[in-house]
Amino acid sequence: MAHAANVSTATVSRALSGTGRVSEKTRRKVLKVASELGYMGNSIARALRSKHSGIVGMIVPSISNPFFTALVESVEHELQLVGKTLFLCDSQGDVALEARRLRSLQESHVDGILISPCHGIESVTALNNIPKSIPVVQLDQFVVGTATDWVGIDDEKAMELVLSHAAQQGATSAVFVSSASTNSSTQARLAGFLKHSETHGISVEPDDIMLGRFSVEWGEKVGARLLAHPKMPDVIVCGADIIAFGIIRAFTAAEVSIPGRVMLTGFDDVAFASIITPSLTTVRQPTRLLAAEAVRLMSQPPTEGVKAHAKVAFAPQLIIRESTTRPAGGDATRTQEFTS
Template identity: 30%
Template structure:
């Protein structure tokens, strides 16, 4: 494999001249530049990204830790991250933690050994880990995205889950529903807590009774929706509507209800959360709370770049606002 010294020798110039031609860091005459470019092409020379990163002390690479999940929500956010990295001339190393704290530690060590310029965290298991694992590696710029720990000292980009839960429940109330249940995610996770609190606020504001028999939790996956629905189904009479705290669980509910002969929305109205791409293609198409997933990914990259470029010193929290996407899974009970 040709080196920069080989190119310099072939072109009859110094290595610094080759560097200036390739990086356009100083004026070099067209005659010499042409000789250098011809030598590069003839020798099939490729500059070493590693050598350059050691010289300039940055790699133009970000590392991202994300919980492996069947939930397309994560993939849609990662797509936004990848797109923004490409637009800004950065590479992305994506590591799946699979919910395993040991694997997360191993991935983190690998990313730091590769001298990434910044870290993106979207792995909820960090909440139960030792935060000093990250703190002792500072000052690597770090952005926590949505499902990460709320009290970790870093920039944070979050969905306003409380407001999203409130919007979902308020929509059902405005459609004439008074008997409303809530199927939450795991209540040790902040998004699940906040979506439930939004549900409670909307119910209390409207003077509606919260029936504990109509509240159950799942794991934010399809089977979690199935399990939570079966839990309230065994309690007897069902509500007329459910706020299900993410779309994957909502799809599990629709499937399980269908097996029990319960029609959505004729017998049971459902509002989901996330607005994953599949939500509008299931039957019935799902009324849900839209999270700006691509924007979440793009904003995370931009926030890291601000930190790297010293445009921001203090840690900040950026909150993205959810909106309601009305489709076919809610029946109106108003005259």
């Protein structure tokens, strides 16, 4: 290309990269020749030279989960503001695949990694194998024993809001439905559920803890199990909205009223929570705030010596909708918000 433009290779490099001294006339000529030849720059080579690729890797357990879809969208928006591009990976809840994704991101010379680990224990090895030169921030879910920052929500406070509201609505018995206990979010939410159900005198039996997957299908299975049980609880507390959607589907098919027969709560406040019937009372996760703080922490310049790693927990909001309250004065769309 340098020959076609009748300039040196060094001039071509400066013109295309926008660095160094090149006249505007020469720059336009080089860009014109590059366009005519269909030239594309080698981003990997540039990354090796500059030690910055402009790319940030992100790994989530399941992109089909609408909460992670919203979180990814927020992260991409924040990265655009700082001139970086997102490289998204789905670990599919598989620790081995997650480790391969992490290695692939390292080999791609990403500027940083945002990850929601799929396993609260087994993900630690791959995370600890990431070179210290690559900043890592755990987002939403986390593993302990790693030298990384974490950004998420105060899950215990969220359960306090849920159980307090359920008690105010007259609940005296409850069931908790979430993913496997190896998930850090489930662990924290279950601990908060047990603590605050006891505080409010809401009974919980050992069989009332049902752990499976963050999926609509798991919610349907739980719904069928509860429908077959001789006694329905007063409230079903779900660790994710998508589980609650499955329960709503099962109960609707059986013509069991929510909230007339049983109250139901979710977690995340995904887009469909407000439009499903009945609309879902749920804990709102501030995805924009989570993303902005994660990108900020990842973008901080490296410090010498031992770094105190940040643990940032945002306050939850309880969004009260039809699934726990009967409409007042005929207003079926009334929504109340409670913040901690």
